[in-house]
Amino acid sequence: MKTRNAPAVLVSGLGLMLMLSGLAPLSAQEALVGGVHGTAAAGKEQYRRYCLGCHGQAGDGNGENAQWIEPKPRDFTTATFKCRSTPTGTLPTDDDLYHSVTRGFVNTNMPPWAPLTRQTRVDLVAYIKSFSTRWKTQGAGTPIAVPAETPATMESILHGRELFQKMECWKCHGPAGHGDGPSASALLDSKDNPIRPYNFSTGSRFKCGETNADIYRIFMTGVDGTPMPSFADNLQPEEAWDLVHFLRTLQPLQTPEATAWHAWLPAHEGELKPIGPDQGGQ
Amino acid sequence: MRTKHVASLTLVVIAASTMGAVPAPEDRAGTISGTVTFTGTPPKMRPIDMAKEPSCAAQHATPVMTENVVTGPGNSVQNVVVYISAGAPPAPAPAEVAHYDQKGCEYIPHILALQAGQPLEIGNSDKTSHNIHPLATVNSEWNKSTPPGSPPIKATWDKPEFIAVKCNVHPWMHGYFAVLPTAHYAVTGNDGTFSLKGLPPGKYTVTAWHEKFGTQSQEITVAGGDVPKVDFVFKALPY
Numbered sequence: 452m453k454t455r456n457a458p459a460v461l462v463s464g465l466g467l468m469l470m471l472s473g474l475a476p477l478s479a480q481e482a483l484v485g486g487v488h489g490t491a492a493a494g495k496e497q498y499r500r501y502c503l504g505c506h507g508q509a510g511d512g513n514g515e516n517a518q519w520i521e522p523k524p525r526d527f528t529t530a531t532f533k534c535r536s537t538p539t540g541t542l543p544t545d546d547d548l549y550h551s552v553t554r555g556f557v558n559t560n561m562p563p564w565a566p567l568t569r570q571t572r573v574d575l576v577a578y579i580k581s582f583s584t585r586w587k588t589q590g591a592g593t594p595i596a597v598p599a600e601t602p603a604t605m606e607s608i609l610h611g612r613e614l615f616q617k618m619e620c621w622k623c624h625g626p627a628g629h630g631d632g633p634s635a636s637a638l639l640d641s642k643d644n645p646i647r648p649y650n651f652s653t654g655s656r657f658k659c660g661e662t663n664a665d666i667y668r669i670f671m672t673g674v675d676g677t678p679m680p681s682f683a684d685n686l687q688p689e690e691a692w693d694l695v696h697f698l699r700t701l702q703p704l705q706t707p708e709a710t711a712w713h714a715w716l717p718a719h720e721g722e723l724k725p726i727g728p729d730q731g732g733q
Numbered sequence: 734m735r736t737k738h739v740a741s742l743t744l745v746v747i748a749a750s751t752m753g754a755v756p757a758p759e760d761r762a763g764t765i766s767g768t769v770t771f772t773g774t775p776p777k778m779r780p781i782d783m784a785k786e787p788s789c790a791a792q793h794a795t796p797v798m799t800e801n802v803v804t805g806p807g808n809s810v811q812n813v814v815v816y817i818s819a820g821a822p823p824a825p826a827p828a829e830v831a832h833y834d835q836k837g838c839e840y841i842p843h844i845l846a847l848q849a850g851q852p853l854e855i856g857n858s859d860k861t862s863h864n865i866h867p868l869a870t871v872n873s874e875w876n877k878s879t880p881p882g883s884p885p886i887k888a889t890w891d892k893p894e895f896i897a898v899k900c901n902v903h904p905w906m907h908g909y910f911a912v913l914p915t916a917h918y919a920v921t922g923n924d925g926t927f928s929l930k931g932l933p934p935g936k937y938t939v940t941a942w943h944e945k946f947g948t949q950s951q952e953i954t955v956a957g958g959d960v961p962k963v964d965f966v967f968k969a970l971p972y
Contacts, residue, residue, distance in 0.1 A: 531874050540875025589873075618880060619862040622902050633785050637904040641868055673876050678901030680864035680876040685883055728787070 479586040482545040482577035487569050494578025497571050505560065510582035520560040523644055527582035531641065531676040534659035539673040539681035541592025542585060548576040550660075557656045595683065597667055601692040603699075603708045605715055611697025614690060616726050618682060623648040626726040628701035633728075641676045648679070651701035666695045763955035766928040767963040769813045769921050769941055775802045775969035776945075781905045788860040789838035789903070800843045801907065801945050802969070809925025810967060812844045813943045814895075814911040816918035817929060818950060820937035824916040826850025826889075833898075833910070835863045835879065840898060840908030844944070846920050849893050849912050854885040863900045867910060872896065895942060909944060941965040 477483055480491040498506075505524040507514040512526035525532070534551050535543040543551075552572050555563035564572060580586045601607060615621060623638065625631040628651030640646040649657060659669050671691055673681030686694065699708035780796035783789045803811040831847040833840065836858040847853060855865050857879040865886060866876040871894040877886055890896070890912040900906040911920075919927035929939070932955045940950045946967035953963055 529870060529874070538875075539877060540873040585873075618878065619902065622862070634902045634904070638901060639904070641866075641874060675874060675876065678864070678866070678876070680866065680878040680901070682878050684886060685878055685880050 479580055480577060482548070482573050482580065484545050484549040484573045484576065485569075487573045489570065489573030489575070489577040491574075491578040491581040494571075494574035494576070497567075497575050498578050501564065501567070502575065510579070516560075521644075522559055522640070522646065523642065524561070526642070527579050529676075530583035530585040533674045533676060534669075535592070535672050535675070536594040536668055537592030537672060538595060538683060539675055542589055544591045544594060545573075545576050548579060549573060552576065554660070556658045558658070595668065595671055596688075597664055597671075598688045598692075600663060600667075600695075601689055603696040603711065605711060607693045608696045608700060608708060608712055610690070611693035611695070612723075612726070614686070614694045615697055616724075618685065618694075621726050623678065624651065628652060628698070638678045640678070646677055651698065652703065654703045663692075663695050663699070666698055667691055670694070762931045762933055763957060763960050764928055764930045765817075765932060765937070765939055765953055765955065765960055765963055766926065767815075767965065769810045769815070769925045769927070769943075769965045769967070770808045771804065771810050771946070771967045771969040772808070773969040774971045775804055776971050778802065783838055783903075783905070786838055786861055786903060792837040797837070797839060799905070799907075800839075803843075803923070805923035805925060807925070809921070809923065810943060810946070811921055811923050811925065813921040813925070813927070813941050813946075813965070814844060814846050814913070814918060815921065815927040815929065815939060815941045815965070816846070816911075816913050817915045817932070818938045818940040820935055821915050821917055821932070823914065824848060827916070828852070830854050832856070832885075833908075834858055835865070835900070835906070838863075838900075838903050838906060840906060842908075842920075844909045844911055844920055846911040846913060846918050847890070848916060849890055849914055851889065853888045853890070853910070855879065855888065856885040857881055857883065862902065863906070864902055866899050866901055868897045868899065869894060872912070876901075895944075911942065939963055941967075943967060 482489040503514055505514040505516045505520065506512055506527065507517065510527035512524040514524060517524050530542060532543045535547050537543055537547070549572055552564050552575055555561045621632050622634045623632045625635065630648045630650035632648065635648055638646050638648065657665060657669060659665055659674065671681060671683045671686070673679055696708045699706045700712035702709060778798040778800070780798055782796065783793070800812070805811055826848055830852045831845060833845050833853065833855045835856065838859060857863055860881050862878060862880045864876055864878045868874055871892050872890050879886060890910060892912070893914040894912050896910040896912060898908040898910060917929045917932060919929060921927050934955050934957050936952065936954050938950050938952050940948060942948045946969065949965050949967070951963055953960060
């Protein structure tokens with residue numbers, strides 16, 4: 452480092468310290484994840500190497516690979532993101548974007564970028580934010596409160612089943628969660644590309660995670676840019692956990708919920724009202 | 734003494750006549766009105782099959798028709814949003830709540846015109862759930878479920894934009910929020926007419942927007958009182 456740059460280095464170092472201590476706000480060209488500070492300038496070169504082929508030079512999802520892949524790569528210029536901890540219609544946090552980049556999107560061409568260093572991934576988050584001016588005008592939304600999970604009792608699972616019926620999840624996801632509900636075949640995402648609802652019977656991870664808390668966030672924040680709405684206005688937090696527990700029973704996984712359900716089912720199957728139409732006024 | 738009385742009386746008379754000569758603000762405000770029509774052949778509207786939602790199908794004695802081109806007598810065009818796009822000072826957002834309803838698996842009204850910043854409430858009068866999914870690009874896109882019996886969803890749109898609205902559960906449902914920068918707007922009825930009142934004298938740009946036919950604008954000068962009719966003619970194609 453040349454001495455004449457020393458004052459600049461000192462100032463930016465001070466700025467960095469202020470930022471990390473939470474005293475100075477981050478600009479839209481920066482990201483902060485777990486104490487690691489990223490910049491769009493550093494992310495740009497990494498984007499060129501790893502992301503541009505699908506997401507495009509302009510970040511609009513029109514990279515040269517895009518024409519051959521399904522679903523299409525994210526268009527960062529609209530600042531609409533599927534996986535958030537923030538309410539529908541609001542921007543994700545830097546952490547949300549970092550997790551998406553790290554985890555990748557299962558059942559798509561977006562791989563997990565965990566092999567890249569943490570610094571690289573945080574720089575990429577900062578660069579992704581530079582594609583839309585919304586980051587300057589709005590800023591990230593406030594993450595929703597996820598209360599402590601309630602116990603996964605049979606009562607909880609059965610109430611969750613009632614919610615699955617009442618909230619009409621089955622209309623897209625199908626009565627058994629196979630993604631074959633009456634509305635499933637006509638679903639289009641917000642760019643008018645065909646899209647299918649999650650099929651619980653595959654047991655695959657979700658695009659936005661794999662834990663119970665991830666499921667909670669998925670239907671309480673909605674999957675923006677897709678037909679999946681937010682149910683935050685319609686479900687109380689305790690009820691939301693009941694729905695999470697029921698959804699686990701639809702997957703062929705050895706979860707506590709599924710195990711309890713399949714142990715209970717043989718003796719009680721006849722008591723259950725079938726999920727679907729012809730239920731109380733539908 | 735008499736002169737003084739005459740003088741003061743004259744003053745009173747002059748004052749009275751001067752006051753009478755100053756017009757009230759309403760007299761000076763002009764109205765731009767007109768009709769929107771089409772030439773050519775518009776596409777035929779088609780009946781919507783609501784068999785997948787029996788509770789909605791049951792609400793319509795005859796099938797509902799698609800609504801993207803609704804015409805009336807004399808080749809009039811319905812559902813055209815006509816508004817002042819330039820020349821009017823920015824309007825503060827009104828406090829009056831605009832209402833949008835999901836009823837019979839349709840959006841009522843098909844096009845809701847409202848101002849940027851105006852409070853909006855979206856209700857569900859049906860027995861089935863809908864999700865309300867405004868496909869905003871200038872404003873933020875969001876997507877919320879509205880189960881039957883739930884309280885109306887409250888929303889506001891910050892920026893002017895024509896926002897397409899859909900329900901993913903019922904793919905035949907289409908509507909629009911016409912979020913406008915001005916308080917001077919109208920949506921044409923079946924006779925295609927519109928009337929924009931209360932415009933102070935000045936030069937204005939009047940814009941007509943139709944979801945299929947597109948946008949047209951005209952520049953009009955309001956000099957005070959009514960102005961000649963301003964008509965819009967859209968070219969219609971059968972597809």
